[in-house]
Amino acid sequence: MTDHEHYEAVVVGAGPGGAAAAATLAKHDVETLVLERGVDAGSKNVSGGLIYAEESAPYTIDDLFPGFREQAAERPVTDYYIHNVAGEKVKTFDITDLHEHDTEWSDAVLRRKMDSWLADRVHEKTRETGGGLLTEVHVNGLLRENGEIVGVTCDELDPIRADLIVAADGVNSELARDAGLMSWEEPDEWFQGVKAVVDVPDVDERFDLGPDEGAAHLFSGDLFEGVRGGGFVYTNEDTLSVGTVFHLDSLVAEEAEPHELLDSLLTHPLLDDWIGEDYEELEYSAKLVPDSKKVAHESPHKDRLVLVGDAGGQMQAQGPIIKGMNHAVTAGALAAEAYVEARSRGDTDLAGERYATKLDREGVMDKLRPTRYELASAVGENDLATSIADGVLRSAVGRFGVRVLGDRLENLYSSPFLSMLAPDTRTPYVTMPTVIAEELGTRVTAERTIETPDLADRIGDLTYNTDVGNPHIELLDNSAEASGAAVSACPVSAKDFGGGCYREETVKTNGDEKTAVSLDTQPCVECGTCAIVADTDWEHPQGGKGVEFREG
Amino acid sequence: MHTVVLTKGVPDFREGQVSFDEDGHLERGKTPTVMNPNDKHALRAAFQTKVRNGGHVSLMSMGPPGYKEVLQEGMRDVYADDLYLLSDREMGAADTWATAMTVATGLQKLDDRPDLVFAGFKTADGETGHTGPQTCWCLDWPVITHVISLDVDEEERTVRAKRLVEGDISEIETVEAPMPAFIVADPEYEPSYRKANHRLKHKDLREETKERAAEYEDHVTVWDHEDLNLDPDYIGLDGSPTIVSGVDPIPKAPSERDATMVDADDSEGMEQVVDELAPYATGD
Numbered sequence: 001m002t003d004h005e006h007y008e009a010v011v012v013g014a015g016p017g018g019a020a021a022a023a024t025l026a027k028h029d030v031e032t033l034v035l036e037r038g039v040d041a042g043s044k045n046v047s048g049g050l051i052y053a054e055e056s057a058p059y060t061i062d063d064l065f066p067g068f069r070e071q072a073a074e075r076p077v078t079d080y081y082i083h084n085v086a087g088e089k090v091k092t093f094d095i096t097d098l099h100e101h102d103t104e105w106s107d108a109v110l111r112r113k114m115d116s117w118l119a120d121r122v123h124e125k126t127r128e129t130g131g132g133l134l135t136e137v138h139v140n141g142l143l144r145e146n147g148e149i150v151g152v153t154c155d156e157l158d159p160i161r162a163d164l165i166v167a168a169d170g171v172n173s174e175l176a177r178d179a180g181l182m183s184w185e186e187p188d189e190w191f192q193g194v195k196a197v198v199d200v201p202d203v204d205e206r207f208d209l210g211p212d213e214g215a216a217h218l219f220s221g222d223l224f225e226g227v228r229g230g231g232f233v234y235t236n237e238d239t240l241s242v243g244t245v246f247h248l249d250s251l252v253a254e255e256a257e258p259h260e261l262l263d264s265l266l267t268h269p270l271l272d273d274w275i276g277e278d279y280e281e282l283e284y285s286a287k288l289v290p291d292s293k294k295v296a297h298e299s300p301h302k303d304r305l306v307l308v309g310d311a312g313g314q315m316q317a318q319g320p321i322i323k324g325m326n327h328a329v330t331a332g333a334l335a336a337e338a339y340v341e342a343r344s345r346g347d348t349d350l351a352g353e354r355y356a357t358k359l360d361r362e363g364v365m366d367k368l369r370p371t372r373y374e375l376a377s378a379v380g381e382n383d384l385a386t387s388i389a390d391g392v393l394r395s396a397v398g399r400f401g402v403r404v405l406g407d408r409l410e411n412l413y414s415s416p417f418l419s420m421l422a423p424d425t426r427t428p429y430v431t432m433p434t435v436i437a438e439e440l441g442t443r444v445t446a447e448r449t450i451e452t453p454d455l456a457d458r459i460g461d462l463t464y465n466t467d468v469g470n471p472h473i474e475l476l477d478n479s480a481e482a483s484g485a486a487v488s489a490c491p492v493s494a495k496d497f498g499g500g501c502y503r504e505e506t507v508k509t510n511g512d513e514k515t516a517v518s519l520d521t522q523p524c525v526e527c528g529t530c531a532i533v534a535d536t537d538w539e540h541p542q543g544g545k546g547v548e549f550r551e552g
Numbered sequence: 553m554h555t556v557v558l559t560k561g562v563p564d565f566r567e568g569q570v571s572f573d574e575d576g577h578l579e580r581g582k583t584p585t586v587m588n589p590n591d592k593h594a595l596r597a598a599f600q601t602k603v604r605n606g607g608h609v610s611l612m613s614m615g616p617p618g619y620k621e622v623l624q625e626g627m628r629d630v631y632a633d634d635l636y637l638l639s640d641r642e643m644g645a646a647d648t649w650a651t652a653m654t655v656a657t658g659l660q661k662l663d664d665r666p667d668l669v670f671a672g673f674k675t676a677d678g679e680t681g682h683t684g685p686q687t688c689w690c691l692d693w694p695v696i697t698h699v700i701s702l703d704v705d706e707e708e709r710t711v712r713a714k715r716l717v718e719g720d721i722s723e724i725e726t727v728e729a730p731m732p733a734f735i736v737a738d739p740e741y742e743p744s745y746r747k748a749n750h751r752l753k754h755k756d757l758r759e760e761t762k763e764r765a766a767e768y769e770d771h772v773t774v775w776d777h778e779d780l781n782l783d784p785d786y787i788g789l790d791g792s793p794t795i796v797s798g799v800d801p802i803p804k805a806p807s808e809r810d811a812t813m814v815d816a817d818d819s820e821g822m823e824q825v826v827d828e829l830a831p832y833a834t835g836d
């Protein structure tokens with residue numbers, strides 16, 4: 001046996017999943033080392049983000065971190081609306097009931113502030129166990145002995161052994177891939193989220209909110225070029241989070257430009273009053289989001305390794321509601337609990353198995369992969385069913401139905417049961433809301449159109465610590481067929497834009513002209529999209545390198 | 553382990569800080585004094601021995617009372633534990649020899665005898681690079697210069713160092729010396745922490761010293777020539793064999809030469825530029 005440094009538990013990633021795992025381990029005196037690749041926890045992370053504390057969940061973030069809501073969050077979400085949009089026509093439903101279903105509370109958060117606050121507490125707690133939290137360490141793989149996972153390897157540190165390895169390294173987890181537990185291949189298993197944090201001086205006034213109130217506004221309909229997905233506006237303390245979340249396969253199929261879709265939302269007349277005269281974008285960011293219905297691993301463990309949160313695909317899109325952070329917290333705490341129990345029985349090798357059982361027993365797995373959805377999707381998610389549904393809705397009969405139902409549709413939208421059933425097709429994302437707006441909506445107009453920054457400015461405003469000469473993504477196949485989709489789908493690239501990561505080039509060989517793709521990772525925001533839609537060798541940058549988000 | 557780092561305050565030569573008069577003489581009064589930048593490499597090297605081997609790091613300087621702030625900088629930025637200032641009118645205007653004498657005496661007066669003494673690679677103002685080795689000569693210790701990495705074996709009481717041969721990055725040798733020893737850290741010195749445990753300790757110590765730096769005055773010991781039992785004839789100006797015969801003014805930096813700005817869209821202006829440059833292009 002090589003003489004490696006040893007900790008009882010190593011947690012990779014200081015997002016909500018890693019923080020929850022580490023705090024729970026530390027509470028039970030497990031010597032815990034947390035390794036985070038960002039310069040600061042949260043500097044790599046993006047979410048919408050509303051963090052939920054579910055009534056049915058065995059652990060919530062404020063259970064584990066008292067003071068969380070007062071010190072790390074922005075605002076509680078008290079009003080929740082969905083806007084069905086068709087051009088300038090908008091029909092708004094108040095779906096606060098859906099939002100409040102199984103909800104103890106829900107707060108808007110910004111990840112840099114939230115995660116770094118959590119990290120300080122995690123460091124304090126784990127330091128007492130003899131471990132602690134280190135930033136700027138990129139874990140690049142699993143340490144194996146005789147084929148068995150026994151620890152981690154890092155760019156910045158010598159290999160470390162551990163009895164428990166918690167992969168809480170988020171979407172595109174390098175550890176989950178190394179273990180062969182997750183692959184990043186199918187675009188239909190992922191969403192892409194893109195977000196702008198916008199400086200808004202008087203949120204209370206513009207949204208008509210009291211001191212302990214906040215609003216969430218969702219958008220669907222025809223404002224996104226037919227791409228399946230939607231938009232959101234969440235109120236923070238004195239900024240707004242405005243973003244979009246789309247099915248990656250749909251984004252690729254429509255060759256849509258993510259930043260333009262975000263602009264469609266930002267410039268919609270409905271946002272005019274909220275944003276006001278001077279548009280000031282503080283940060284542009286993006287990240288992939290797993291679709292738990294398709295990728296949540298049923299048995300997320302192997303040897304001493306457990307997957308927690310996005311790394312294990314535990315990100316639930318329940319109709320318009322996105323729940324990733326809360327599940328990461330629950331899973332992190334359950335994984336820790338499983339290890340502690342296994343240890344007290346003298347066999348830490350059982351931790352993984354126990355963890356999987358707990359995910360099942362606590363009902364987490366059923367939220368992530370609802371059986372109801374699996375049944376409904378078998379019927380509803382094929383092209384024929386979609387075109388029938390769309391056709392009916394668009395026909396006189398469908399429109400009549402929508403008019404008859406009128407405001408009762410609000411109740412249907414508010415049904416948690418139905419929101420779990422909604423198929424991943426054009427119908428609920430595009431056709432239905434468009435028809436609703438056309439039939440029931442009222443026209444909104446804006447006094448002015450705001451001017452959003454172009455991609456070059458958005459990139460220019462971000463902070464990077466470039467690892468010169470050591471790009472973290474390597475393009476394996478530069479043909480347009482293999483990697484061309486990334487030119488549009490990459491949130492910091494675009495056709496006809498020379499300053500992004502992916503660029504289209506015309507290559508001449510022996511008189512033949514063909515289109516090829518080139519890659520420059522300098523402006524990369526590490527969203528993970530091209531790991532799936534292009535042929536690459538994809539890794540995260542070394543510790544402390546790459547993009548640094550200040551809001552997140 | 554006790555390590556001591558020697559440092560000196562120098563004018564802050566960074567742009568925007570430094571100030572010269574019309575004749576190109578440095579205006580000391582208008583230019584802030586900072587810790588000699590190269591000494592930070594030495595302090596980082598010393599701090600690394602503390603992280604790996606424990607013990608404490610002292611920072612010592614000879615200079616006017618105002619150097620206390622320079623010492624604080626060392627505590628705040630590079631985490632020194634305690635600070636020593638050798639300060640006295642008699643010590644003023646010393647050359648490298650008289651400084652070495654004084655500093656060596658200061659080192660010998662420390663109750664907790666140092667195992668390693670670090671110096672930076674020459675100061676930003678004098679640029680002689682003498683004081684370190686001369687101090688070492690006074691102490692009669694082995695000296696290793698141009699050090700880029702270091703390992704201490706406390707049991708064997710030895711130090712093993714990688715050093716640049718003749719200060720050249722392309723040739724590196726490994727040498728070993730018994731402790732106590734004198735180390736001159738090269739600007740290429742990059743402390744590396746490849747153990748999680750060392751990084752955690754580093755983080756603890758960083759937090760600890762940050763708090764201490766706020767009340768740094770409590771950690772400064774000032775010694776004058778009497779404390780050190782030094783004869784004024786052998787220190788300061790009187791003890792300095794060096795005679796400075798004159799000082800040449802520093803020529804203006806090229807960036808300060810007159811420049812004419814021409815907008816690239818201004819075609820007339822651009823033509824002029826081309827005309828002006830043409831003779832150079834043809835080699836005239």
Ligand SMILES: Cc1cc2nc3c(=O)[nH]c(=O)nc-3n(C[C@H](O)[C@H](O)[C@H](O)COP(=O)(O)OP(=O)(O)OC[C@H]3O[C@@H](n4cnc5c(N)ncnc54)[C@H](O)[C@@H]3O)c2cc1C
Nearest residue numbers: 013015016017037047048050139169170193309310324325
């Ligand atoms: C636009 C958008 C909107 C969203 N909206 C919501 C929402 O409203 N509500 C909600 O609950 N969820 C939302 N999500 C999803 C949510 O952000 C994630 O589900 C959640 O962050 C997952 O937490 P995690 O702890 O698993 O991973 P992360 O939060 O991604 O944390 C992973 C951590 O691991 C670190 N890391 C990664 N790889 C390594 C490595 N190799 N070595 C060391 N460290 C590493 C990262 O730097 C990061 O700190 C949204 C996501 C996006 C992109």
Ligand code: SF4
Nearest residue numbers: 490524525527528530
């Ligand atoms: S290069 Fe890839 S990972 Fe980076 S921003 Fe573009 S799509 Fe995302």
